[in-house]
Amino acid sequence: MDLAYYPGCSLHQSSQFYDHQTRLVFSTLGIDLKEINDWSCCGATSAGKFDDFLAVALPARNLGIAETSGYHEMVVPCSGCYSSLLMSQVRLKENPSLLSEINRDLTAKVDGSLKLLTILEVLLRATAEAGVKERVVHPLKGLKAACYYGCMTRFAYDVPVSDNVENPRGMETLVEFFGAETMDWSYKTACCGASAAINDPDTAFRLMAKIMKDALARKANCIVTTCPMCQLNLDAYQERFCNAHGIYERLPVYFITELAGLALGLPIESLNMKQHFVDVTGLINETRIADDTLTP
């Protein structure tokens, strides 16, 4: 199965290992990812705060590229990119004159036929297929994961998203499929502050501390996420926001692709998990979930 793929700037820079893992896990599941040709930045949330026109035009170029290359579906792992692309698509559908104005400047024109998918939707679909359950060779026993969606994928902008906006369950379904335990908690769709970690750190640290405290109170031993911004924030700043808010424990922050990869028996080295700030291997060793991958 061929699927268009929009990595976005994060997955080509600070979260390159997420890009690597996504490709690896998808190919293991038999999905052929095709990175769209010469994509450009979607403008993230900044464009929306800077200019109305750019907020629609920047993502639109990528929609056009995917559509003219003949794809029907495109997966967008980064939650920020997903929500900007979706927002642009909806606005263009509502506003034909804006569509023709933007198309005038584009080589690859937008026609609105593309379906955008989150990484969870694709993984859920792939794991629902027959025979995949048997391929979970390393069930993640001993992991108790706080599934953290962040705020961007459930953001609906008047379009139906694939999961419940207040209490999404997709990631839990997936993590349980891979053999880990999950739990109910209150901060799964809370906001980590995103770029506020840089431009308004006190506010952002308070938000992250709340997320962390709830995860700990529910006895989670790790956090799982799909968003590179959430992962970077909760991971890179964990030491600092925990110190600032009197939290003594630390939790590894995994990408969903890391758990999926381990469960599917991919060797831990191949997943390229060394770029975390808070140690992630301790828990894996302790629970022995990846043990026999070392001796194939």
Place this chain on the structure above:
Amino acid sequence: MDVWTYDPADAKQFAIEVMERSNQNIFACYQCRRCASGCTVGEEIGFTPDRLIRMVITGNRKAALENALVWQCVSCYTCGTRCPNNIQGGRITETLKKMSREESITPRSPTIAYFHDSFVTGCTRWGRVNEIQFMGAYEIKSIAKNLVNLHFTDVWKEIREQSLLLKALFKQRRIHLKLQTAKGRNEVRAFYKKAMQKKTKSRNVFPQR
């Protein structure tokens, strides 16, 4: 305290402008405050979207454009998912940010404004965001402002905090120095140019107050 003089015609025009640009039907708001209970930053800044919407509807232009939520809203869109009338408060703060810039009001939180400016100019220049380049541009702007205002402790704090992050990112090999570009960046630049032209035009249509 600012004295607020109510001018019905002006109030209506302002509310309609916010409504059209944000694409949110603010007149449907009946002040139930469900948005307020969900607002991520409400507790920190002591101000919530319902009150902002009220200010817009009543035409309190100055208060609406110059309040903390406009800049400190983290665009989490929680208020919108909770609102029984489907009003996305996050879209309204985005619109008010742009309107306050157009009216040349100094942002309440300049660092946040610099951040988004640097991001957009960076990504429209190269077609893709280069984290190092845009962070650099942002730091220069934010530090320069503090220097001009003689806020030396802030400068020091900023440099120390950001270098902590940079060092950690380097250590984990999460910094990439190779310039990321898109070949079709001319298209992106054309969009940027157009947006800037539109901005100057709209400024002529709505003369500064």
